[in-house]
Amino acid sequence: MNRRYFLRLCGKTLAALGFAHLLPVQAAAASGTAIRTPRQIITKDIARSRTILWDAPELPATARVELRRGDAVRSFDAAYEWLDLPGGEGLYHYHTTVGDLTPHTSYAYRIRMDMEQTDWLPLTTEAGDDAPFSALIYADSQCSDFSILQNFLDVTMQRHPSAAFFAIDGDLVDNGELASYWTNFLDVLSPYASRTPFAPVMGNHECYGADWNNTLPKGYCSAFAVPENGSTRFPRYYYSFDCGAAHFIVLNTQFQELDGLRPGLHAEQLVWLKADCRASQKTWKIVLMHKDVLAYDEWQPGTGHDGGISDVGNAFMAAFDALGIDLVLTGHMHTYRNRGHIFAKKPANHGPFYIMSGPAGDQRYHVPPDTMYDRHAMRQDNASDFRNYLVLDVDSRKLAVTCRQENGTIIDRVNLEQSR
Ligand SMILES: [Fe+2]
The missing domain is CATH 2.60.40.380 (Purple acid phosphatase-like, N-terminal)
Structure with a gap:
């Protein structure tokens, strides 16, 4: 029995059993x-x-x-x-x-x-207001073989058929200016995104040109008409949206790639972020952004050392503390890390909880643990099951974040409770 015949047989069986919505x-x-x-x-x-x-x-x-x-x-x-x-x-x-x-x-x-x-x-449509919902967060879907991403989405989306939306937290494709990557990616994405809303996040790979030098992200901006942010310089680069009791803020961490081409992205976002946060009455404020707040073993310009808080962390973390952000979800390093409330000063006034996850694609990195900040790190010695994703379960009082591998194994679970 070949694969195509097997899949067709599975499809007929699911339809006969009344599970056609899973196809x-x-x-x-x-x-x-x-x-x-x-x-x-x-x-x-x-x-x-x-x-x-x-x-x-x-x-x-x-x-x-x-x-x-x-x-x-x-x-x-x-x-x-x-x-x-x-x-x-x-x-x-x-x-x-x-x-x-x-x-x-x-x-x-x-x-x-x-x-x-x-x-x-x-x-x-979702129930709106403060109704409970679930959402799926993927990261780093960049692939050399898109059948791997397709299989990953197949398995995981069918595991959570009632997700309100799914997001990919940056590096959707390996090269943001080559048409074949976008064609392959959108071909894989469409069967799921045609029926479940998709929230994209721009990563550094969306800002690489065909010659692998930095370029403006034309492919990304054309492929996704995300909500308007009021910017004339950076429309579709960053945005926000509401779901249930949560306000999601999608930030852009590509200053390094874009400042030489179109400067001012960080400063503009900080002004927008403060206004956007203060205008929202939602219980939870959740940030999605691609690059992480820790540098791991990457050299940090201006600091004179490797690792620790990254340039992106230095750019945003003080604002997150001041604005009462509850949760920050990142990718970029292609592994799962739970760092807790990095800047917790006292229990009643702590900063956001920081979680990094991914990948969804076939690019595997080896990232050393940060001995100061990492509380829980996914083992990286299993070459066959390094892909992972997050499930958010949100209501007006509780926010649960569960990290799962492709086979469903739970890697970690974080439960946050609203205190304000
Ligand atoms: Fe990245």
């Missing part, structure tokens, strides 16, 4: 061939709106999304952006945001371009 759809999911990689992207409030994106090689007369609830169908015209990256054919990226949605409701949507259309795909 990934094909990337195009269309009766035609022009509509590629449909995906739902996170919006400011995923209980009430959603952004739908897709790619196409052509510019049709009409491009729109139809949203169905019962017999009522609403239509939303799409905007497009043309992107031509090295090694690719050039693609139009289409996007539109469907709004005025009712929380805790099942919709269906389909994409239409002239005479072509996708199948109806599910779009489910």
